[in-house]
Structures are given as structure tokens and as C-alpha cells.
Amino acid sequence: MEFHHSRSSLSFILLLFLSIHQFSYSTLQFTFISETATKNATYQYNSTNKNANQLYISNETSFLQIECMGDANTTSLYCQNNTCPTTVINMSTNLRILQLNSSHQYQSNYTCRSGVNNITVEVLIGRIPVISIANQSTIFVPKNGSFVLQTKVNSLPEAAIQWYLNSQKNFTTTNTTFPLLQIDSFNSDLVGNYTLVASNKLGSSSITFVVNLVIAPAIISHNVSRSYPIEYSNVTLLIELDNTPIPSPTVNWLFNSNQLMSSADYILSNYTEDGKQYYSLKIVSITRNLAGNYTVEVMNIFCTRSSSFVLTIGSIPVNRVLNGDLTYLINSTATLCCANTADPPVENIMWQFNNESLSDLDNGVNETLIIPRVQLSDAGQYTCTPSNVYGSITIPFNLIIHSPPVFNHTKDLTNIVINTIDELNLTCYALGIPIPQIEWSHDNEVLTDVMFTTSGATQIMSTLTVYVIENATYTCRAFSNITSSPGMTQTFSITANYTVYVILPTPTTPVIPPVSPVIPFIQDSLVFTALFCVAILFMMCLAIALAIVCLLQQRLRTMKIIELNSPQELSHNLEMTIIHPNDKFQTLVPKEYAMLDSLSESGIVIDVKVSEIAKYIENLKANDKLGFSEQYDILRQKAPEHDSTVGDLQDNISKNRYKNIYCYDHSRVKLTPLDDTHNDFIHANFVGGYNHEKEYIATQGPLENTVDDMWRMVWEYKCSSIVMLTKCMENLKRKCALYWVEEGRTVFFQIAVTHISSLHLVDYSIIKLSLQPVDYTGEKLQVSLFQFISWPDFGTPDSPAALLHFRNKVRDYHPYNSINPMVVHCSAGVGRSGTFIALDIELQKASMEDKINPFTRVLEMRDSRNYLVQTESQFIFLHDAILEGILFGYEDTTVTELPILIDNLLKIDPDVKKTGFELDFKALTSGKIDTRQFSDGNLPVNIGKNRSTHILPFNKNRVKLTMMPGVDGSDYINASIIDSYAFKHVFISTQAPMDSTICDFWRMIFERNVHTVIMLCNLIEHKTEVCAKYWPEIGDELDLDAVTITNQGEEQNDDLKILERDLKVEYKKLKSSRVIKHYNFQGWYDNRFPEDLNGLIELLDIANECNNEDKRAPILVHCSTGVGRTGVFCSLYNSIEQATFEECVNLFYVIKKLRLQRIHTIQSLQQYQFCYQALAECLRAIEEKDS
Known part of the structure; x- marks a missing residue:
């Protein structure tokens, strides 16, 4: 019978009773006593156990006492091979062995004999299993990761090994000395307590490992960098974690790289809401010295995540002018200034007149509203509303238009004939704002007995009653204090008509003149007659002019581009320039559509040599740019018609920014299909370039619901360059979603986009990003986003210079021999995008072939995507940009090469006898x-x-x-x-x-x-x-x-x-x-x-x-x-x-x-x-x- 004990209380007592019948055998008792014995054991003599007993004693036992008891005369104790600690033991039945653990020399077969019966017990010195580990007792493993639990078991005899997970038998191992447990593809089901149990005849030992599923902290939302107005009482920076990190993370807030602690300026806190973890930094009171870079670091043993905020302190716009009533004279120039101070500067100023938007001015920051030659109808309430990211203020202006006095008489009252002694009412009507003052005078003496009547807010009537005695002159003066002018005067000349009696033979009746005042209308009649004649003459001239215009317009409608049979037929003698309606009174000049080799036999423009580009463009601009208009009309007429059935599907309509911009089926970019239907669609088309057929991808500015598709396309086609030719907001309208990452890392449909760096300049920005699917371990895709911000929608830049310099930057990162397409987009992906692509191709063509053909280029590009180069002004700008790009290049020089450049510019060109500096300055x-x-x-x-x-x-x-x-x-x-x-x-x-x-x-x-x-x-x-x-x-x-x-x-x-x-x-x-x-x-x-x-x-x-x-x-x-x-x-x-x-x-x-x-x-x-x-x-x- 065997017993297993722990090493702290190991005791073995072997008690053996051998009972022998008094006539045939003796009783035999064999006892083993150790220091830490807890139980007795008895070996009973029989035919099966006399030599089959085995006893393990722990090596930690201090002493072992063996007693053999039986017939007093025949009982003896001995051990095999004389390994017992005493040499004479046969005569003794009691043996005490001290310091048993010091050696294994006491391992032996001990025999207790009484007469002919004996029991032999093999005593072995063993050890309880001892387990040592190479790991920590608590470990963290990421999802789908692997781990190994390494142990070593020291045991005698050899221990039995068993692994338990959460008290359940789960794993076995064959190696009993170095039992290890390896788990691959770790998941949440395997989280728990892993226990190793090692047991032998002496006892058992165990050790437990706690294995947790590590969850890395992930920041899914946070404040964006922005400015805050100084008026804010406080600001809270907040981040949200998309999980509960294990182990719990440590969160550090830093300001300009210095760690922050809760203080009078800052309050650090965290909380859990709806199962989500939030960490916040509250800036107690906004002051300008607290503006700077704030960073939050969330870390556990797995990784560290960080997010940064750039906090700037600003203010909403503040009025810098004295607004209120503004008074101007009629026909003068009124200027309303919306001067303001704002931090950051205002992004838009909206002007309104009598609560109606002045839409012509809603195009950016127009601080000044200029109204030339103001009229009375311009008077009213004006407001300007400057706004920035913090808000806006409304500044009112009450525009008052003053009008100098004018008389409002319907007849000429300067010559009045009236009988003497009659009463005459002289009435003077005056208009003006404000209502004029009227003053009557006679012989330079101001008269006071005058009646005044006002009509409305602009007219006054003054009546002077006079009694005619003799010829007299009365003056009415209308004046206003709005000007220093003496005003206008109206003179009333009165001729007294006397009654004359003439004595004649016959008749004897006196001749009496009319008694009522006579107001002659002779001057009125003359004026009316003169005006009538002038009107007749004007109508005749107008009829003649209209006839001429009709003839010219008829000729314009019937004229068209001549399709020549050969270039030699083009001559100044063939035809005169077609008259534009706006140029109908210009002198006709000989027309020169292009250089002699720029027209094909079918009338389509062919290649133009680089040396002739300037003259070619000059000719197209002649007569109000008529040549450009004709070429662009041909582009409209020859616009291809291709199917766009996929983009018109109901599932895809929401992915189109504009209804009239079609995505042709034959050239559209196809994404890798997902599970649902029609998800291979993105509003983008391949456009052929100078080097290969799919050199560009022209696409619309992403919508909020197509940002994921944009990044799918960039990843699948390995597009390392994106050219963006629009702002996200233009004229207060959303033109493009902000689809890139301004800081940190964001996942768009399983594609992680990480911000690397940004460079923001006046005309453009360069943003470096890296792309990698979340489950992809290969090389990341490095993407450069080039954003040009100086190009208005439907318009053109003020000059090609900035765009050409920007193009050089793009080509520094995206060389001509790149096999991956360049993504180009604006808002609709046709106007500005098409102009940029055509410019890029034509400059390559000029460099390689010494000739260009913008007309044919645009015609071919439109076969891939409609409306590329959307307006005639963009078509003209394209030509100007090509010319300027060829002439100037705008190539940068590294700082280290500047001295070499200066030396080269000092050299004289032998052909023109001028230095490079002279040639540059002339250009x-x-x-x-x-x-x-x-x-x-x-x-x-x-x-x-x-x-x-x-x-x-x-x-x-x-x-x-x-x-x-x-x-x-x-x-x-x-x-x-x-x-x-x-x-x-x-x-x-x-x-x-x-x-x-x-x-x-x-x-x-x-x-x-x-x-x-x-x-x-x-x-x-x-x-x-x-x-x-x-x-x-x-x-x-x-x-x-x-x-x-x-x-x-x-x-x-x-x-x-x-x-x-x-x-x-x-x-x-x-x-x-x-x-x-x-x-x-x-x-x-x-x-x-x-x-x-x-x-x-x-x-x-x-x-x-x-x-x-x-x-x-x-x-x-x-x-x-x-x-x-x-x-x-x-x-x-x-x-x-x-x-x-x-x-x-x-x-x-x-x-x-x-x-x-x-x-x-x-x-x-x-x-x-x-x-x-x-x-x-x-x-x-x-x-x-x-x-």
C-alpha cells in the first residue's frame, strides 16, 4: 500500500503484522517511522507481498526509524548490500537513520524476518515534483497571436503531467521534464487560468499562469486641431477609445512635449459612458499662452497610440469701422467698408441690401462694396456679415442718398404777361433729398410772406402771391445744406400789361385787352417742334443702324470655318474676319486662323511647332478671341456620345456628384467587387496620356459616401500621386469631402490611412500619406496628395505661373516613366482636371517632339470623359499656360546648386551676345x-x-x-x-x-x-x-x-x-x-x-x-x-x-x-x-x- 505526502508533512509508518498460527508460524510487524509521518502503514505477511513492497521517502525527511517486531527469538532486521548505517543489524530489530536527505546511500531493500517468514520493502529516496517557469505568471497575448508556456519539472520518480484551462483538462504533454504548452491563433475562448499539475508517488505540485487577451488602445474619435476664440471660457480636448484596452492603458497629456498634470490651468479626467471610454483634458481658462501643440498618449504593454491637437486662440470678427448712417450725393461713388479684425482672418463676407443677398459679392472676402453713380433706388439698409470659424458679426449700414435740389416745373414760367393791378400766384416746385429749402427774392431782397407745402419726403411747393403794378422779376432759389452750392434758381419775369384807350374816329368803343393773365406758349411749341424733329431723325438713324446690324448678324450666321482642300488655300485674300456682335463697329481686319501648317485638309487643327506657338495664340486671340471661340465650338459639336449605364443605375446615382457629368462605361475605373451588387462603381475614368493609355484617372471630388471607394481605388491601382485642384469649400458650397487624414491614422473600409507630413503654401499643399489594409502585412503604399488652391471653379487662375510651378512639384514625385496612374480631380472632375491633364501632356509633347496640339488633345480626352476642359476660358488658359511653360519652365534649383546657377547666368550666350541674367530679365x-x-x-x-x-x-x-x-x-x-x-x-x-x-x-x-x-x-x-x-x-x-x-x-x-x-x-x-x-x-x-x-x-x-x-x-x-x-x-x-x-x-x-x-x-x-x-x-x- 502506498501513500503520497506533501513535503511539508511527509510521514511514512509502515506497520507490518505477521500472524503465524501458534503451531506453525510467528507474528511479524515491520514499522517505518519518519520525522514528518502523518499516517501508519502495515505490511501483512502473505504469499503475495513478501517481496513486492516499495516505499518512497522524500529527500527532505530528516530521519527514518525502522522497527522489526516478531518472535523475540527469531526476529531480525537487515538491509541488502550492507548499505545500512550500522554493521551489526541482524541482532537488532530497531534502526534509526539520521540525515536521510544528505545522501541516497540509504536506498536499499530492508528485510524483516521472523523464523522462516520475512517481508522485504524497497526504500527509495525520491522528491516531490518541483516546477520552475521561464515565463511571467501573468501574460498578455494579442488576438490571433501565439504564446508558449515553458516549465521545468524536477521529480523523482518521474511525475505525471497534466495541463488544465480554467480547471478543465485540456492539454497533455509527453515531455515530463520540460513540459511546455504552445497555443497558436489565440482568441477570447482561450482566455483564463492555465494550470500545470505534476504528481508522483510522493505528492504533487502545480503552478498557474493567467493568460489574457491583450487589446491595444485605439483612438476612434478626437477633437480636430482648430482655433478657439478668446471669448471661450474653457475648452475640453476629448478622445474616445473604440474598445476597452487590456491591460488598462496609461494616458499622458503633453503640451509642447511637456507632460501635464491636473492644475489650476488643466483638469485631467476619464469616464465610461455606454460602454465607451473617454479621456479628457479641460483647459480651464482660455489665454493666448495656452495655445500650442497638445498630444495625448494612450499606452499599454502592447503599443502606444497618440493623437495631437494644434490649439490656436483667436476671435470672432470685430468691427473696425464706425457704421451707421452713410450719406452720399446722387451720382457719386458710394463705398461701404466692412473692415474688421478677426483671428483667424475672415473666410467670407456676405453682403445684403434690404435683406436680399448681393450674390455677385458672395465670392470670398470682399471688404468693400463700391456702388458707382449711386441713385435714389440704391438707398436703404445694407449689411455685411464677415465670418470665420468662430462665427460672424453683422455690421449694418444705412445708406442715405442725397439729391441736390432740382425744379419740377412742367412749363417754362420765365416770361409772364399779366394786366396791371391783377393778383398773380407764383408757384415754385423743387425736388431733393432731404427736402430742399426755398427762398423767394425780389430786387435782391428776401421775401418772407410765402406759403410752403411739402409732398412726400422729396418735394416741396412754395407759392408767392404778388400784385402786378409794373414789370418785375422774382427769383425762386432752391437749396440744401448737403452741399456748399448756392442751389438752383428760377426767375419769374413779369410784364405788366396796361389798358390803353385810343381816341379814334371810329369805333368809339375802347379796346380793352384781356383781363386774365396771358401765359404765352410760344416757347413750348418751339421746343416741342424741335424735339419732334430730333425724334424723327433719331428713329431714322436707329432704323439704319438696325438694318446694318441685321445684315451683319445674318452674315455671321451664314459664315463658318472654311474646309480647305490644302494648306496653301489659306490666304489673307480669302475672307475677312467674322464680325462678333460686340465688335460690329470695329474695322475689319484680314483673318488669320492659324499658322499655315496648323490646319488639316478637313479643317481640324493639326500640330503647331513650338517656335510658332506665340504667333499661333496671338492669331487665335485676334478679333475678341474669335479663333478660340470657333475651335471651342467645334469641340462642342464633336462631343462623343457614349453609354454610362452603370453610373445611371439606381444603386449608383447617390455616388454621382453632378447629374450632367457622366461616367462612360467603356473607360470607367472598376473596383474589386464586394458582396453586394454594383459596388465596383466609382465615378472615375481612365484618360490616356503621352506615355500610355491609362496614365491618368480623372474623377470627381469624393462625396462623404464615396470616400471609402476613393481609397479602395487608390490602393487597388497603386496610385502614388493624387492631384487635387479644388478646395473642399468654395463660395460656401461643398465641392469635395475632406477625404484624407490630417493627423494620426484613420481606417476607411479596412484601409488604414496614416498621415505622415504636410506642407502648406500659398498656392498649394503637399500631404504625405501611407496606405495599408488592416489585415495586410506587406509593404505600405506611399501616397502624395497635391492640392492646388488658387483655381476658382469654372474659372482660371490669375496667371499660369503658380499652376506650372505646382505641376513641376507633382512631376518631381511622379516621374513620366511611372506605370501607375495619377489621380486627378477637382469638384466635377472635368473642367480644372481636364485642363491640368491636357497641360501636362502637351508640355511632355513639346519637350519630346517640339510641337503641340491642344485642340486635338482635348478632343481625344473627351472620348474618355465628357466635358474635359469645361469652358472656353479654360481652353484659352490652357494655351497660355503651355506657352508660358515652354518659355519659362519655372524649374527649382537646390540651395547647394545656387552658386553654380549664378555662374551660368553670368556667362554670355554666343548666339545672342547676352548673359543669362539679361535673357531672364527680358523674359x-x-x-x-x-x-x-x-x-x-x-x-x-x-x-x-x-x-x-x-x-x-x-x-x-x-x-x-x-x-x-x-x-x-x-x-x-x-x-x-x-x-x-x-x-x-x-x-x-x-x-x-x-x-x-x-x-x-x-x-x-x-x-x-x-x-x-x-x-x-x-x-x-x-x-x-x-x-x-x-x-x-x-x-x-x-x-x-x-x-x-x-x-x-x-x-x-x-x-x-x-x-x-x-x-x-x-x-x-x-x-x-x-x-x-x-x-x-x-x-x-x-x-x-x-x-x-x-x-x-x-x-x-x-x-x-x-x-x-x-x-x-x-x-x-x-x-x-x-x-x-x-x-x-x-x-x-x-x-x-x-x-x-x-x-x-x-x-x-x-x-x-x-x-x-x-x-x-x-x-x-x-x-x-x-x-x-x-x-x-x-x-x-x-x-x-x-x-
Whole structure:
């Protein structure tokens, strides 16, 4: 019989009774006693157990006592092989073994004998199983992951092994010494307590592992980066986890990389709601010093997730003008200025008149509403509503139109004949707003006995009663206090008609004239006759003119493009230009449709050589761009008709942004089908390019319900480049869903899109993303999203320059030899998208074949997707962009290659005998300027405010001052709003003030929130005043109409040649003031350049610091005219900014862009060359400073 004991209380007592019949056998008792015995055991002698007994004793037992009891004379105890601890044991029946655990030498067969009977027990020294582990007792395993539980069992005899999961037998193992358990594809059913039980004859041991399913934290929603108004009392940043992470996560909040703890400024908390976990950071009180980068880190042993927020502090728009009643004279120009301060700047300004939207102005930020030649019907309630992300304010204006007095007489009452002594009522009618005053006078004496009657709000009638005695003249004067004019006068000349008695032979009856007043109508009749004749003559002229127009229109309707049999038939003698209705009075000029080799025999445009493109475009633009109109008409007529049955299916209609934009079946992009029907559809078509048939995918801007499809398409076709030519919102209308990830990681239909980096510039953004299906372990797809934001819907950019530069950026990432399609989309995916694709292809064609064919290109592209190049203006722009791309290229140069470029530009081209600088500057300054773009500066009321009549601001970006009621032109100053390379509205470039414009200069500084002025000229240069002194001496004040300027101090830096002033400007009407930093650079004269660039570099650093501190406050820069030295300064700033963001420069492009914002920026070849040399020096100084 065997017993198993734990090692803490192991006891073996073997009690053996051997009973022998008194006549034939003896009683035999064999006892084993250990230190920790808990039970007795008896071995009874019989024929089966005498040699089959085995006893295991733990090696931890301190002593073992063996007793053999039987017949006193014949009982003995002995052990086999003399391994017993004593040499004489046969005569003893009691043996005590000490320190049993020190050795195995006491393992033996012990025999108890009495007479002829004996019992043998084999005593073995063993051990209870001992389990050691290699793992931790608690482990976490991800779903579908694997784990191994490693153990080691030390046991004698060998232990039996069994694994249990949650007390249930589940697993067995054959290795009893190193039993391990390996689980693959771990899931929630396998979570629990894993117990290993090892047992042998001495006892058993066990160990338990706790295995949990680890769940990584996943952030599924969070605040987006945004600005908050300073008016907010508090802001809470909140994240939501889509699961309950195991083990519980640790959550850390950081502000600008510094860990946050709960404090007076911040409250950190978490809670669970509807089974979801939320963690929040409450910013107790909004202050500007709490703006910055906030990051939340959620981590457990499996991974760390993070989400970042960029918190900026701003404000809703604040009114900066004194609104209310605005009064203007009829026929004057009324200006309503919606000047406001907002952070961030306003995104839209909505104008209304008498609660009706002025839809023509709902197109962005129009701060000024100009009403030329206002009429009485323009009077009423106007409101402007500037809005930004925080909200909006409504600024009311009550426009009152005053009309100078005019007389409203129906007859000419200047000559009146009346009998003497008769009473005559003279009535004077006057109209005006406000109601005029009427004054009667006679012989320069004002009469007071007058009656007045008003009619409505505009008319007054005044009656003067006179008694005619003699010839007299009465004057009625209508006047108003709205003008300083004496008003209008009406003179009444009265001729007294006397009764005359004549004595004649016959008749004797006196001749008595009529007694009633005689009002002659002779003048009225003459006027009526003259007017009648004029009307007859006018009608005759009008009939003749209409006949001519009808003939011309009939000729226009019957004329069409001649289909020539050969190019040689094209001649100036063939026909004259078709008359456009708007040009019916123009002189006819010979028509030249294109160059001789640009028409095929069927009349379709064929290839045009690169050398002839400029002339070709010039001919198409002749006669009000008639050639372009004819070509575009052919494109309309030849529009293909293909089926679009899949896109018209009921299940797919909701996936189409516009009803009239069809997705042709034969060229549509097909997605991998899913389980449901028609889910292979996306509104996208392949468009062939210069290199292969599926070089582009033209698609619409994704809808909210097609974002997943967009990313499916990008992944399935491995599209590494996306060209986006629209904003998400345009004119307050949604044009495209925000389908990309601005930060962190988001899953779109099992495709994880991760944000890597963003670069946001004035005209475009470049966003780097990575794509990978959630269950895919292969290589990620790196995607570059290029967004061009300077292209209005249905319109064209102001210039091709920015788009061409943008295209170069796209091609830097997406080379021509790429086999994967480039995704191109705008809103509808036809207008802007088609123009970009055609431009990209034609520039490749020009590069490879030295010829282009935009007409045929668009015709072929429309076979793949309808309406590509959607408007005639886009078709014309396409040609202009191709020409400019061929002429200028706009290729960037790396910063390290700039010195090499300068050396090359200094070399003389042997063919034209000119340097590269000369050729560049000639190209830069070529081209025609439409003077209508400067019409505001050319107005007679403004012309005297310009230092130079050929340096005027563009209307589109001139600084508009608040209009002063009744003062025409008071909103004008010769100043332009200028963008930097990366940010909008960074500079105000302006001319030096004149004596007559100093007040306007300071009004501009205050109204435009200017804090820094950089002056690049001196007051006197070459003995000529080039700038009026617009500041006072130290401690003095300069009192102007609208503002007061105080000089609070000056500091001269002779080494840098910079004089720094602190000028306080106070705006009287608003009773508000601020201090302006004024930097006067004194080391730069107009006809020579600074000998030392350190001062100029210092000013560039100051400008950069000011822009970084407050992008809402433009930096005012001026020299004498605001284009030469000012242009150099802005060019250097923008180029350094480009080098900072992109590690490359493009001075030609930078200056071209500046010249599109202020005419004649960089006036001379010498200034252009100085820009390059100064830029190289500035970049070298920046590198040395950084190192």
C-alpha cells in the first residue's frame, strides 16, 4: 500500500503484522517511522507481498526509524548490500537513520524476518515534483497571436503531467521534464487560468499562469486641431477609445512635449459612458499662452497610440469701422467698408441690401462694396456679415442718398404777361433729398410772406402771391445744406400789361385787352417742334443702324470655318474676319486662323511647332478671341456620345456628384467587387496620356459616401500621386469631402490611412500619406496628395505661373516613366482636371517632339470623359499656360546648386551676345499689361496720390481704406497686399508717403493692423526728396485729421545702419492706440546697393520673427516707389522662406509672382542680378548661424 505526502508533512509508518498460527508460524510487524509521518502503514505477511513492497521517502525527511517486531527469538532486521548505517543489524530489530536527505546511500531493500517468514520493502529516496517557469505568471497575448508556456519539472520518480484551462483538462504533454504548452491563433475562448499539475508517488505540485487577451488602445474619435476664440471660457480636448484596452492603458497629456498634470490651468479626467471610454483634458481658462501643440498618449504593454491637437486662440470678427448712417450725393461713388479684425482672418463676407443677398459679392472676402453713380433706388439698409470659424458679426449700414435740389416745373414760367393791378400766384416746385429749402427774392431782397407745402419726403411747393403794378422779376432759389452750392434758381419775369384807350374816329368803343393773365406758349411749341424733329431723325438713324446690324448678324450666321482642300488655300485674300456682335463697329481686319501648317485638309487643327506657338495664340486671340471661340465650338459639336449605364443605375446615382457629368462605361475605373451588387462603381475614368493609355484617372471630388471607394481605388491601382485642384469649400458650397487624414491614422473600409507630413503654401499643399489594409502585412503604399488652391471653379487662375510651378512639384514625385496612374480631380472632375491633364501632356509633347496640339488633345480626352476642359476660358488658359511653360519652365534649383546657377547666368550666350541674367530679365519683363487692372489708381480723384503714374496698384489686391462719407477716392492709397512664398497677406508694399498722403498712410497702418514698418530709403536722395517725413521728432506729436503720432524713442545701430523708432499711433474716432516698430535702413540708395548685407539680413530676420509671432499683422515695407528696393526685400524674404520649407529656390518664379501682385517689382537688370547674389549671401549667413 502506498501513500503520497506533501513535503511539508511527509510521514511514512509502515506497520507490518505477521500472524503465524501458534503451531506453525510467528507474528511479524515491520514499522517505518519518519520525522514528518502523518499516517501508519502495515505490511501483512502473505504469499503475495513478501517481496513486492516499495516505499518512497522524500529527500527532505530528516530521519527514518525502522522497527522489526516478531518472535523475540527469531526476529531480525537487515538491509541488502550492507548499505545500512550500522554493521551489526541482524541482532537488532530497531534502526534509526539520521540525515536521510544528505545522501541516497540509504536506498536499499530492508528485510524483516521472523523464523522462516520475512517481508522485504524497497526504500527509495525520491522528491516531490518541483516546477520552475521561464515565463511571467501573468501574460498578455494579442488576438490571433501565439504564446508558449515553458516549465521545468524536477521529480523523482518521474511525475505525471497534466495541463488544465480554467480547471478543465485540456492539454497533455509527453515531455515530463520540460513540459511546455504552445497555443497558436489565440482568441477570447482561450482566455483564463492555465494550470500545470505534476504528481508522483510522493505528492504533487502545480503552478498557474493567467493568460489574457491583450487589446491595444485605439483612438476612434478626437477633437480636430482648430482655433478657439478668446471669448471661450474653457475648452475640453476629448478622445474616445473604440474598445476597452487590456491591460488598462496609461494616458499622458503633453503640451509642447511637456507632460501635464491636473492644475489650476488643466483638469485631467476619464469616464465610461455606454460602454465607451473617454479621456479628457479641460483647459480651464482660455489665454493666448495656452495655445500650442497638445498630444495625448494612450499606452499599454502592447503599443502606444497618440493623437495631437494644434490649439490656436483667436476671435470672432470685430468691427473696425464706425457704421451707421452713410450719406452720399446722387451720382457719386458710394463705398461701404466692412473692415474688421478677426483671428483667424475672415473666410467670407456676405453682403445684403434690404435683406436680399448681393450674390455677385458672395465670392470670398470682399471688404468693400463700391456702388458707382449711386441713385435714389440704391438707398436703404445694407449689411455685411464677415465670418470665420468662430462665427460672424453683422455690421449694418444705412445708406442715405442725397439729391441736390432740382425744379419740377412742367412749363417754362420765365416770361409772364399779366394786366396791371391783377393778383398773380407764383408757384415754385423743387425736388431733393432731404427736402430742399426755398427762398423767394425780389430786387435782391428776401421775401418772407410765402406759403410752403411739402409732398412726400422729396418735394416741396412754395407759392408767392404778388400784385402786378409794373414789370418785375422774382427769383425762386432752391437749396440744401448737403452741399456748399448756392442751389438752383428760377426767375419769374413779369410784364405788366396796361389798358390803353385810343381816341379814334371810329369805333368809339375802347379796346380793352384781356383781363386774365396771358401765359404765352410760344416757347413750348418751339421746343416741342424741335424735339419732334430730333425724334424723327433719331428713329431714322436707329432704323439704319438696325438694318446694318441685321445684315451683319445674318452674315455671321451664314459664315463658318472654311474646309480647305490644302494648306496653301489659306490666304489673307480669302475672307475677312467674322464680325462678333460686340465688335460690329470695329474695322475689319484680314483673318488669320492659324499658322499655315496648323490646319488639316478637313479643317481640324493639326500640330503647331513650338517656335510658332506665340504667333499661333496671338492669331487665335485676334478679333475678341474669335479663333478660340470657333475651335471651342467645334469641340462642342464633336462631343462623343457614349453609354454610362452603370453610373445611371439606381444603386449608383447617390455616388454621382453632378447629374450632367457622366461616367462612360467603356473607360470607367472598376473596383474589386464586394458582396453586394454594383459596388465596383466609382465615378472615375481612365484618360490616356503621352506615355500610355491609362496614365491618368480623372474623377470627381469624393462625396462623404464615396470616400471609402476613393481609397479602395487608390490602393487597388497603386496610385502614388493624387492631384487635387479644388478646395473642399468654395463660395460656401461643398465641392469635395475632406477625404484624407490630417493627423494620426484613420481606417476607411479596412484601409488604414496614416498621415505622415504636410506642407502648406500659398498656392498649394503637399500631404504625405501611407496606405495599408488592416489585415495586410506587406509593404505600405506611399501616397502624395497635391492640392492646388488658387483655381476658382469654372474659372482660371490669375496667371499660369503658380499652376506650372505646382505641376513641376507633382512631376518631381511622379516621374513620366511611372506605370501607375495619377489621380486627378477637382469638384466635377472635368473642367480644372481636364485642363491640368491636357497641360501636362502637351508640355511632355513639346519637350519630346517640339510641337503641340491642344485642340486635338482635348478632343481625344473627351472620348474618355465628357466635358474635359469645361469652358472656353479654360481652353484659352490652357494655351497660355503651355506657352508660358515652354518659355519659362519655372524649374527649382537646390540651395547647394545656387552658386553654380549664378555662374551660368553670368556667362554670355554666343548666339545672342547676352548673359543669362539679361535673357531672364527680358523674359521677366515681357508681356502686355491690361491697364484696366489699375483703373482705381487712374481715376482723376486719385491720380495725384501716386508718386509715379506708371507704378499703380492692381485693383484686385490694393489696400482699401475705410471710405470717408462724401469724399470720393478716400478709400485709395498706392499700396498693395503681398503674399510671401508660404503665407497670404504677409506684406504691404507701398510707395513712400507724400505730404498729401501722410494721413492716408497712417490710416492704413491702423486699419490694417500693422505693427512693423520697414523703410528702405532715406528722406533725401541725390538732393531730391523721395519720402515725406511722416513721423515727429523724439517726444513730439504729429496731429493729423484721423490719427495722432507720438515718437516715443529712437535707437541707432551704426554697424547695421538701422535706426529703430517706437511710434505710437492713436486713432481718434475709435480712441484706440498701439506702438509701431519703425526700422529705417539707411545703407541703401536707389542707384547703388548696400556694401554690407548684415543690415539687410537683420531686417529679414526681424520680418520673419514678426510674421511668426502674428500672421494677422502684415509687415509694411516701402522705399520711394514701393517696387525697386521693396521688391528686392520681398524677393529675398520669399526665396529664403522657400529654401526653408523646400530646400530649393526659384528666384525667377518668386519675382514673377511678385510682379503679378505689384507692377514693376524689380525695376532693373542690376536689381535682378543683385537678388541672386544677395540670396546666396543670405543663405550662406543662415547656414553659418545655424551651424
